Amino acid sequence: MPKSIKKEINRENLLNQGVTTLMGQGYHGTGLQEILDAVNIPKGSFYNYFGSKENFGAEVIQHYIDPFITQLAAHLQQSETDALSAIQLYFTELIAELEKNQFKGGCLLGNLMGEIGDTSEVCQKSLQSAVNRYRNLLQSGLAKAQQQGTVRLDKSAEDMADLLLNSWQGALLRMKIEKSSAPVKQCCNQLLGEFFRA
């Protein structure tokens, strides 16, 4: 097996484990050794793949959000369901996943925004990019729903996307400390079920 491929596998494993561990214990609460042990990669190698813990964190952020964007985009492209229903279904699936994890972790973006969003410039940039990518997709979904007549037209899709995203982040925090999916369900019902409706 060529080394260049092994390198990519190692990088991928580190990023996957980074998502899991940073989600569970936060940035400063996680030591590199813990991640390295989990995927059996020696410490010395780490700095060949990533220049620093901070750079690693920035890459983990992007690696984390990718699947969410893919999943939401897939729902929005389903031509047989309207956009609002697609978004609702997407969030229903997220809630099911959160319940499966017993409300631990929440959203890595939200957690890291709070912990290091204003102290690590590198991670801040990465968080900006990740949040914007997600927000823009949500916005385009809401705009599509507006065209389909299921979402009100007197508010901009941009404003609604921001409100939905912010409320969702806040609800995730509440979920974590209340160990209940009630906050996130309430959030979706209030916005997607009522406020945004045409």
Added chain:
Amino acid sequence: MPKSIKKEINRENLLNQGVTTLMGQGYHGTGLQEILDAVNIPKGSFYNYFGSKENFGAEVIQHYIDPFITQLAAHLQQSETDALSAIQLYFTELIAELEKNQFKGGCLLGNLMGEIGDTSEVCQKSLQSAVNRYRNLLQSGLAKAQQQGTVRLDKSAEDMADLLLNSWQGALLRMKIEKSSAPVKQCCNQLLGEFFRA
């Protein structure tokens, strides 16, 4: 000076410094020594005042939220202004303070919910209590505004308080990474200025 008084002063100083430092660097990002040096209190004393870093964190949380509750309650008791205006004024003041800090820190409750809200049971309990105290006050303010006819009656004050608090927390996270007060202003305008209005 009796020792019992000095002890209370030291505790107070530690809690104040704890709020500042934990706000800026998070829980795991802050070492006890850093706090102790800032208020010139030896390490050994710390463990006479607080049993552990975790217990200290739980006390810092309560110490942090107290002034916010006092401030909001004071606004709500001003008899010459209606409740909705009082709430709006309160948030306007918060935004001014955030701008003064150049969008660093945000809300200690939100930051700690994300970082340790699901890993430290002691802090989780404290966060629950702090958030609930704050939420209940907001709810009573919104209920008062409903009685005064400025806020819609077809949604419960409880639901609106939750939505406002969650959106505010999310907007604070966005503020931190975007280094702009636009998200928090947008949040207040959307909810207090539009959605909640009678």
Added chain:
DNA sequence: CAAAACAAGACAACCGGTCGTATTATTTGC
């Protein structure tokens, strides 16, 4: 064989927490 990629482990700094001792307060005995 030169250059690049990798891995082992050293490194100093720092972590939260403990411990014995010194100092000070408070209670007790008379």
Added chain:
DNA sequence: GCAAATAATACGACCGGTTGTCTTGTTTTG
């Protein structure tokens, strides 16, 4: 009301362990 005894607090050196990073030697690659 003073002194002795007891309790409470102050203090910082110190503990074992871990941190992120770097140096250095080895292995692999084209």
